[in-house]
Amino acid sequence: MRAALQDREPGGGRIRQQQEAAILEAAERVFARGGFQGATMVDIAQEAGLSKSNVHYYFGTKADIYRAVLANILRLWLAETDRITPGADPREALSHYIRAKMRLTAERPEASRVFANEVLHGAPEIGDFLRGTLRRLVAEKAAVIEGWIERGRIAAVDPVHLFISLWALTQTYADFEVQVCALLGRPALGGADYRRATAHVLNLLLRGCGLDGGVVSEDVRKEMPDA
Amino acid sequence: MRAALQDREPGGGRIRQQQEAAILEAAERVFARGGFQGATMVDIAQEAGLSKSNVHYYFGTKADIYRAVLANILRLWLAETDRITPGADPREALSHYIRAKMRLTAERPEASRVFANEVLHGAPEIGDFLRGTLRRLVAEKAAVIEGWIERGRIAAVDPVHLFISLWALTQTYADFEVQVCALLGRPALGGADYRRATAHVLNLLLRGCGLDGGVVSEDVRKEMPDA
């Protein structure tokens, strides 16, 4: 992985740590709104309650901020595949991962949009991550799923395309939120909408893997209280 | 729908028509690469083989070009739902639509990316279209699907979420192409990749609707010759 995407070392005084955290939080919102080019240092500074020049003091360039935001997001993304193991129950493991991914989408939609924008425009910053770390992780998990298929525990599905589908189905509720809201006639997506979406995606993917018997909506309700 | 998104009237001399077409084609590529903010008039002009100022002559502002590009794309998007009718065979109708959407994704990935970028950033230009024309169309088709469900022809699935899923599953191969390529270890997506993806998405969605019996890959091969 490129050094550029490693987490910055948490050195510096108390003021620095606090200001940098504020800048990163603000930047995630601003980048989510307009992408890298659409975001200006003035926007980020205002959102963080600082002057433009002061932001330049803590992070040298706009690209530095952008990379730091992406690094935060990627760390978040990777942490949820751990239950997909050879010995696990496929239905339980997949359900857990789908729910986790959907919860992440509901709780951090801006993070999802920053990531989507980056990949949409050719992943100039995280291309190496996608071809390296992520590819290895997916290959490893795909092997697990292939094992399930060979032992007849789930239907024959291309595991890599299954991951692609899973991410598309969940992240679309953050990335295309405006369109989803328009179609559902909602001003914004609430807890009830996400519970319904989760049940829908679970049904689709589990049935797609030959794991019949839809999910009862009560299962979902427990995990996703109103936001 | 906003006047801004109607097609421009095709008046003007031969030179104008030809230059405008060249600009729009170039602009779609440039907007796909960097979004609205990421695209500059210089980029568009160079890609079209004109001077920056000359582009300003044919289209007043960058926003005018952007809206014209979006109008082209939306016209493309809407034309494929016509087989979803109350009397149709659900399996046949859905398969046809999924294949058509996937073919569109394969043939016009830049168009998909321009649309994705627009929605990702809050749909500032096509918001009214999404809440108006598109919502009405989806409501109409959703009613058809509800009818199929009531008559027991397909499993109980939320029709609006089904459309959301269908779009997510197909468009992800254009919008997140870089990521897909990284995971598949390909430099770019070719005809074989798209055939495999189509078969996968068909299986997932048809099984999700309780329409069992996966699609044979030969069915797909006929419709998607190598690009």
Added chain:
DNA sequence: GTCTATACGTTGATAGAC
């Protein structure tokens, strides 16, 4: 009708003040 030289505003970054 077609194309170009020019002006104006914004943006990212730095040299310098506290």
Added chain:
DNA sequence: GTCTATCAACGTATAGAC
């Protein structure tokens, strides 16, 4: 160590030339 006044470059749009 923290913050700000200033600069150089870029990008859009228009007034004007052919």
